[in-house]
Amino acid sequence: MCSDVAIVVKNLSKSFHIYDKPRDRLLQMLSCSGRKFYREFLALRDVSFSIEKGETVGIVGRNGSGKSTLLQIICGTLTPSAGEVRTNGRIAALLELGSGFNPDFSGRENVYMNAAVLGLSKEETDARFAEIEAFAEIGDFIDQPVKTYSSGMMVRLAFAVAINVDPQILIVDEALSVGDELFQRKCFARIEAIKASGATILFVSHAGSTVIELCDRAILMDGGDKLAEGAPKSIIGKYQKLLYAPADKVEAIRAAISGDSHREIIETDSPALLMESKVAKDVTPELEEFYDPNLQSQSVLAYESHGVLIESPKILNLAGKVVNCLKRGQTYRYTYQVSFAIGATGVRFGMMIKTLAGVELGGATSAVSLQDAVPYVDKGSTMQVEFAFQCNLNPGTYFLNAGVLGSTGQGETYLHRLLDACLFRVLPTADQTATGVVDFKCVPDFIISTN
Numbered sequence: 001m002c003s004d005v006a007i008v009v010k011n012l013s014k015s016f017h018i019y020d021k022p023r024d025r026l027l028q029m030l031s032c033s034g035r036k037f038y039r040e041f042l043a044l045r046d047v048s049f050s051i052e053k054g055e056t057v058g059i060v061g062r063n064g065s066g067k068s069t070l071l072q073i074i075c076g077t078l079t080p081s082a083g084e085v086r087t088n089g090r091i092a093a094l095l096e097l098g099s100g101f102n103p104d105f106s107g108r109e110n111v112y113m114n115a116a117v118l119g120l121s122k123e124e125t126d127a128r129f130a131e132i133e134a135f136a137e138i139g140d141f142i143d144q145p146v147k148t149y150s151s152g153m154m155v156r157l158a159f160a161v162a163i164n165v166d167p168q169i170l171i172v173d174e175a176l177s178v179g180d181e182l183f184q185r186k187c188f189a190r191i192e193a194i195k196a197s198g199a200t201i202l203f204v205s206h207a208g209s210t211v212i213e214l215c216d217r218a219i220l221m222d223g224g225d226k227l228a229e230g231a232p233k234s235i236i237g238k239y240q241k242l243l244y245a246p247a248d249k250v251e252a253i254r255a256a257i258s259g260d261s262h263r264e265i266i267e268t269d270s271p272a273l274l275m276e277s278k279v280a281k282d283v284t285p286e287l288e289e290f291y292d293p294n295l296q297s298q299s300v301l302a303y304e305s306h307g308v309l310i311e312s313p314k315i316l317n318l319a320g321k322v323v324n325c326l327k328r329g330q331t332y333r334y335t336y337q338v339s340f341a342i343g344a345t346g347v348r349f350g351m352m353i354k355t356l357a358g359v360e361l362g363g364a365t366s367a368v369s370l371q372d373a374v375p376y377v378d379k380g381s382t383m384q385v386e387f388a389f390q391c392n393l394n395p396g397t398y399f400l401n402a403g404v405l406g407s408t409g410q411g412e413t414y415l416h417r418l419l420d421a422c423l424f425r426v427l428p429t430a431d432q433t434a435t436g437v438v439d440f441k442c443v444p445d446f447i448i449s450t451n
């Protein structure tokens with residue numbers, strides 16, 4: 001193995017035996033006839049790549065694409081069915097939550113055990129223990145059995161160990177998403193320091209922005225295949241295209257992505273090759289807005305009705321078609337119907353767009369003050385409410401609220417309100433330069449001065 005290379009994965013395949021019924025497993029154990037009581041499931045199919053020392057590589061892919069299986073084989077906790085993995089350097093891994101811990105032992109004991117597995121002597125761990133404890137910030141829990149820990153505490157301790165053993169290769173599988181935001185930031189800062197020290201980092205993440213920020217390169221997995229590898233931004237674009245594709249277009253998009261990679265367009269962030277990556281992107285079909293029936297809000301929360309009911313919240317495009325997968329920059333109409341089983345005064349309507357995490361991004365009310373509200377709505381009336389909005393959001397998933405304010409005699413209140421009434425996605429585009437959540441239409445410009 002070349003001394004510049006940290007990880008080599010060559011023609012790696014992994015198949016699992018799937019038993020339809022528990023008794024089939026038993027029959028298989030007892031069988032001497034060679035008959036198979038299981039189905040083979042190929043979780044990884046002929047995957048090859050290599051990672052150089054000092055590189056930070058992100059692995060992305062839809063659920064079940066084989067990311068975790070791949071990391072587990074690289075770390076040696078799972079054996080491949082075919083192919084091989086070679087690694088060069090001390091590996092610290094954060095795989096499944098708490099997988100390296102013994103639940104009956106205290107945090108302190110687990111730190112020593114974990115560090116020993118990673119090749120540290122007791123004296124070396126003694127010297128680092130205070131730093132590990134300080135980083136984990138779990139207080140007196142350090143001397144409690146790990147089985148009493150919350151998932152957040154577990155990940156704090158596991159991460160504190162992994163990053164304080166000076167790994168030459170750090171492998172992280174989504175573990176960071178468990179910790180709270182402040183801890184996540186602290187971890188990212190430390191990962192950057194580890195990266196700066198020249199270590200190799202391989203991590204799985206569903207967060208495209210994290211991969212773009214942290215990684216030098218990304219690998220897209222799908223259905224056990226390595227579909228593409230290249231510059232993070234380009235790979236994330238392909239991943240999102242696949243993720244948000246309507247069911248009948250998935251195969252075409254998959255084929256286009258894999259076709260690109262078979263032509264071996266190895267994309268880097270160097271300006272010369274960005275031209276090539278643009279060509280590769282253009283091969284992938286651009287997605288049009290559409291309605292995905294599977295995309296329904298599972299978290300609708302209705303306030304108690306005061307004789308008023310919000311119904312049929314939906315998004316329409318300008319042609320009047322119902323859609324929930326939207327295009328960035330386009331104008332849409334958010335509509336809902338309101339039925340009044342009771343007369344109400346000072347009626348106002350509202351909407352709010354929120355992120356998956358519930359952050360309120362922006363909305364509107366139909367009137368600034370009571371003076372501008374609809375003065376009176378008769379009992380038995382129905383109103384069709386509509387808010388036109390421009391979709392200045394970057395690709396992602398968002399929620400919409402709907403609300404009706406007014407009075408039925410006891411002062412202004414929500415006559416009805418639906419939280420998470422609607423769910424929509426913003427589709428990725430090939431030419432996206434905007435980052436973050438909101439597309440502020442930033443226009444970059446620069447002037448180079450030389451002395």
Ligand SMILES: Nc1ncnc2c1ncn2[C@@H]1O[C@H](COP(=O)(O)OP(=O)(O)OP(=O)(O)O)[C@@H](O)[C@H]1O
Pocket residue numbers: 016017018041043061062063064065066067068069070
């Ligand atoms: N021990 C196992 N036995 C049978 N099937 C398995 C086993 N482990 C994983 N699989 C299957 O292999 C496929 C790949 O799983 P893996 O966990 O590697 O995917 P992933 O990309 O990490 O998914 P996610 O993003 O949901 O974590 C899945 O279909 C999964 O059900």
